[in-house]
Amino acid sequence: MTALLEVEDLRVAYGKIEAVKGISFSVEAGQVVTLIGTNGAGKTTTLR
Incomplete structure (x- = not known):
């Protein structure tokens, strides 16, 4: 299956x-x- 979103080494x-x-x-x-x-783990930053 093809990924809709793929992130590598962000x-x-x-x-x-x-x-x-x-x-x-x-x-x-x-x-x-x-x-x-x-808190402060980078969740929001990752999504931006």
Whole structure:
């Protein structure tokens, strides 16, 4: 099946602070996906 969304080695930094460090994932048609983590873990940054 072809992924609707595929992310490989996503990294986001604000200056010297790495908010997201090497996240990879794919989402297939029909999948329900959720991001779970503590405050400040980078969930919103990943979705942006």
